[in-house]
Amino acid sequence: MSAGHGHGHGPAHHDEGSKRIGLLISILALVLAFSETLGKGAQTEALSLNIEASNLWTFFQAKTVRLTMMKTAAENGALELAKTSDPKTKELYDKQIAGWRKNAERYDSEPETNEGRKELAARAKATEQKRDRALAAYHNYEIASGAVQIAIVLASASIITGLAVLVWIAGGLGAVGVAFSLIAFFWPTAVHLF
Numbered sequence: 001m002s003a004g005h006g007h008g009h010g011p012a013h014h015d016e017g018s019k020r021i022g023l024l025i026s027i028l029a030l031v032l033a034f035s036e037t038l039g040k041g042a043q044t045e046a047l048s049l050n051i052e053a054s055n056l057w058t059f060f061q062a063k064t065v066r067l068t069m070m071k072t073a074a075e076n077g078a079l080e081l082a083k084t085s086d087p088k089t090k091e092l093y094d095k096q097i098a099g100w101r102k103n104a105e106r107y108d109s110e111p112e113t114n115e116g117r118k119e120l121a122a123r124a125k126a127t128e129q130k131r132d133r134a135l136a137a138y139h140n141y142e143i144a145s146g147a148v149q150i151a152i153v154l155a156s157a158s159i160i161t162g163l164a165v166l167v168w169i170a171g172g173l174g175a176v177g178v179a180f181s182l183i184a185f186f187w188p189t190a191v192h193l194f
Contacts, residue, residue: 018159019066021167025155026176032148035181039141042134051132056124063107063117070104133188140184140191149175 054107076095081093114123152174158166183191 001037016113018191021155021159024167024170024174025152027147028155028170028177029160031174031177031181032145032152035144035148035177035184038181038185039138041147042141042188044133046134047137049134051125053124053127053131056120056127060117060124063115063120067104067117070100070107072102073093074104103193136192137184137188140180140188144177144180146183147173147180151177 075091077097077100080091081097084090084093086110106116108116109118111119113119151170154166154173155170158164180191
Protein backbone atom coordinates (compact mmCIF):
# COMPACT_ATOMS: atom_id res chain seq x y z
CA MET A 1 0.00 0.00 0.00
CA SER A 2 1.43 3.42 -0.92
CA ALA A 3 1.92 6.24 1.56
CA GLY A 4 -0.69 8.42 -0.16
CA HIS A 5 -3.52 5.96 0.52
CA GLY A 6 -3.18 5.45 4.26
CA HIS A 7 -5.89 4.43 6.65
CA GLY A 8 -7.30 6.56 9.47
CA HIS A 9 -4.61 9.02 10.50
CA GLY A 10 -2.33 8.98 7.48
CA PRO A 11 -1.76 11.75 4.91
CA ALA A 12 -5.36 11.64 3.65
CA HIS A 13 -6.62 12.53 7.15
CA HIS A 14 -4.03 15.33 7.40
CA ASP A 15 -5.14 16.68 4.00
CA GLU A 16 -8.79 16.72 5.13
CA GLY A 17 -7.84 18.65 8.30
CA SER A 18 -5.74 21.08 6.29
CA LYS A 19 -8.66 21.67 3.93
CA ARG A 20 -10.94 22.49 6.86
CA ILE A 21 -8.37 24.85 8.31
CA GLY A 22 -7.90 26.39 4.87
CA LEU A 23 -11.65 26.92 4.69
CA LEU A 24 -11.59 28.52 8.17
CA ILE A 25 -8.77 30.82 7.05
CA SER A 26 -10.76 31.78 3.94
CA ILE A 27 -13.83 32.62 6.04
CA LEU A 28 -11.66 34.60 8.46
CA ALA A 29 -10.12 36.50 5.54
CA LEU A 30 -13.61 37.35 4.30
CA VAL A 31 -14.62 38.64 7.74
CA LEU A 32 -11.37 40.63 7.84
CA ALA A 33 -12.08 42.18 4.44
CA PHE A 34 -15.55 43.27 5.56
CA SER A 35 -14.38 44.63 8.92
CA GLU A 36 -11.51 46.54 7.31
CA THR A 37 -13.69 48.01 4.55
CA LEU A 38 -16.54 48.95 6.87
CA GLY A 39 -14.07 50.26 9.44
CA LYS A 40 -12.42 52.51 6.88
CA GLY A 41 -15.84 53.78 5.81
CA ALA A 42 -16.78 54.53 9.43
CA GLN A 43 -13.47 56.31 9.97
CA THR A 44 -13.97 58.45 6.86
CA GLU A 45 -17.53 59.26 7.91
CA ALA A 46 -16.36 60.24 11.42
CA LEU A 47 -13.71 62.57 9.98
CA SER A 48 -16.21 64.13 7.58
CA LEU A 49 -18.77 64.65 10.34
CA ASN A 50 -16.10 66.13 12.60
CA ILE A 51 -15.30 68.71 9.92
CA GLU A 52 -19.00 69.43 9.42
CA ALA A 53 -19.55 69.91 13.18
CA SER A 54 -16.51 72.18 13.36
CA ASN A 55 -17.84 74.25 10.46
CA LEU A 56 -21.25 74.56 12.11
CA TRP A 57 -19.68 75.71 15.40
CA THR A 58 -17.56 78.24 13.48
CA PHE A 59 -20.70 79.55 11.78
CA PHE A 60 -22.37 79.67 15.23
CA GLN A 61 -19.48 81.76 16.57
CA ALA A 62 -19.67 84.13 13.60
CA LYS A 63 -23.40 84.60 14.23
CA THR A 64 -22.63 85.25 17.91
CA VAL A 65 -20.15 87.99 16.96
CA ARG A 66 -22.69 89.56 14.59
CA LEU A 67 -25.42 89.31 17.24
CA THR A 68 -23.18 91.04 19.77
CA MET A 69 -22.34 93.77 17.26
CA MET A 70 -26.04 94.38 16.51
CA LYS A 71 -26.95 94.50 20.21
CA THR A 72 -24.08 96.88 20.93
CA ALA A 73 -25.04 99.09 17.99
CA ALA A 74 -28.67 99.17 19.17
CA GLU A 75 -27.61 100.06 22.73
CA ASN A 76 -25.29 102.82 21.48
CA GLY A 77 -28.04 104.08 19.20
CA ALA A 78 -30.43 104.18 22.15
CA LEU A 79 -27.91 106.27 24.10
CA GLU A 80 -27.56 108.69 21.18
CA LEU A 81 -31.33 108.81 20.79
CA ALA A 82 -31.66 109.88 24.42
CA LYS A 83 -29.25 112.78 23.80
CA THR A 84 -31.10 114.29 20.83
CA SER A 85 -34.23 116.39 20.79
CA ASP A 86 -34.56 116.79 17.00
CA PRO A 87 -37.66 114.83 15.80
CA LYS A 88 -36.10 113.88 12.44
CA THR A 89 -32.93 112.62 14.10
CA LYS A 90 -35.02 110.68 16.64
CA GLU A 91 -37.00 109.08 13.81
CA LEU A 92 -33.77 108.07 12.02
CA TYR A 93 -32.34 106.62 15.23
CA ASP A 94 -35.58 104.74 15.95
CA LYS A 95 -35.55 103.14 12.49
CA GLN A 96 -31.87 102.25 12.73
CA ILE A 97 -32.22 100.82 16.26
CA ALA A 98 -35.25 98.76 15.14
CA GLY A 99 -33.21 97.39 12.21
CA TRP A 100 -30.30 96.46 14.48
CA ARG A 101 -32.62 94.71 16.93
CA LYS A 102 -34.37 92.84 14.12
CA ASN A 103 -31.00 91.67 12.77
CA ALA A 104 -29.95 90.61 16.28
CA GLU A 105 -33.11 88.52 16.62
CA ARG A 106 -32.49 86.96 13.20
CA TYR A 107 -28.90 86.09 14.12
CA ASP A 108 -30.16 84.45 17.31
CA SER A 109 -32.90 82.36 15.67
CA GLU A 110 -33.77 81.95 12.01
CA PRO A 111 -35.95 78.82 11.63
CA GLU A 112 -36.79 79.48 7.97
CA THR A 113 -33.13 79.15 6.90
CA ASN A 114 -32.01 76.94 9.82
CA GLU A 115 -29.00 79.24 10.21
CA GLY A 116 -29.68 81.19 13.41
CA ARG A 117 -27.51 80.56 16.47
CA LYS A 118 -30.10 78.27 18.08
CA GLU A 119 -30.55 76.23 14.91
CA LEU A 120 -26.81 76.05 14.24
CA ALA A 121 -26.14 74.81 17.78
CA ALA A 122 -28.78 72.09 17.40
CA ARG A 123 -27.38 71.04 14.02
CA ALA A 124 -23.82 70.98 15.37
CA LYS A 125 -24.84 68.82 18.36
CA ALA A 126 -26.72 66.38 16.09
CA THR A 127 -23.69 66.16 13.80
CA GLU A 128 -21.42 65.51 16.80
CA GLN A 129 -23.69 62.62 17.84
CA LYS A 130 -23.46 61.11 14.35
CA ARG A 131 -19.68 61.58 14.45
CA ASP A 132 -19.43 59.86 17.83
CA ARG A 133 -21.51 56.94 16.52
CA ALA A 134 -19.29 56.56 13.45
CA LEU A 135 -16.17 56.76 15.61
CA ALA A 136 -17.54 54.08 17.95
CA ALA A 137 -18.28 51.87 14.94
CA TYR A 138 -14.73 52.41 13.66
CA HIS A 139 -13.25 51.34 17.00
CA ASN A 140 -15.40 48.19 17.07
CA TYR A 141 -14.36 47.33 13.52
CA GLU A 142 -10.72 47.79 14.55
CA ILE A 143 -11.20 45.31 17.42
CA ALA A 144 -12.88 42.91 14.99
CA SER A 145 -10.02 43.24 12.50
CA GLY A 146 -7.39 42.67 15.17
CA ALA A 147 -9.13 39.55 16.49
CA VAL A 148 -9.53 38.11 12.99
CA GLN A 149 -5.91 38.86 12.02
CA ILE A 150 -4.69 36.97 15.09
CA ALA A 151 -7.15 34.16 14.29
CA ILE A 152 -5.70 33.84 10.77
CA VAL A 153 -2.17 33.63 12.15
CA LEU A 154 -3.16 30.98 14.69
CA ALA A 155 -5.10 28.93 12.13
CA SER A 156 -2.11 29.07 9.78
CA ALA A 157 0.23 28.03 12.60
CA SER A 158 -2.01 25.06 13.40
CA ILE A 159 -1.37 23.65 9.91
CA ILE A 160 2.38 23.75 10.53
CA THR A 161 2.35 22.61 14.16
CA GLY A 162 -0.60 20.23 14.05
CA LEU A 163 -1.91 21.70 17.33
CA ALA A 164 -5.69 21.46 17.30
CA VAL A 165 -5.95 23.95 20.19
CA LEU A 166 -4.75 26.71 17.84
CA VAL A 167 -7.67 25.99 15.52
CA TRP A 168 -10.11 26.28 18.42
CA ILE A 169 -8.56 29.55 19.59
CA ALA A 170 -8.61 30.83 16.00
CA GLY A 171 -12.29 29.91 15.70
CA GLY A 172 -13.04 31.67 18.98
CA LEU A 173 -11.21 34.81 17.90
CA GLY A 174 -13.00 34.66 14.57
CA ALA A 175 -16.32 34.58 16.44
CA VAL A 176 -15.17 37.60 18.48
CA GLY A 177 -14.35 39.36 15.21
CA VAL A 178 -17.78 38.60 13.77
CA ALA A 179 -19.44 39.73 17.02
CA PHE A 180 -17.58 43.07 17.06
CA SER A 181 -18.35 43.60 13.36
CA LEU A 182 -22.04 43.10 14.08
CA ILE A 183 -21.86 45.39 17.11
CA ALA A 184 -20.11 48.03 14.98
CA PHE A 185 -22.73 47.77 12.26
CA PHE A 186 -25.92 47.61 14.35
CA TRP A 187 -25.09 48.95 17.85
CA PRO A 188 -21.79 50.87 17.63
CA THR A 189 -22.23 52.65 20.95
CA ALA A 190 -23.19 49.51 22.91
CA VAL A 191 -19.60 48.58 23.80
CA HIS A 192 -17.06 51.17 24.99
CA LEU A 193 -13.53 49.79 25.10
CA PHE A 194 -11.78 53.00 24.04
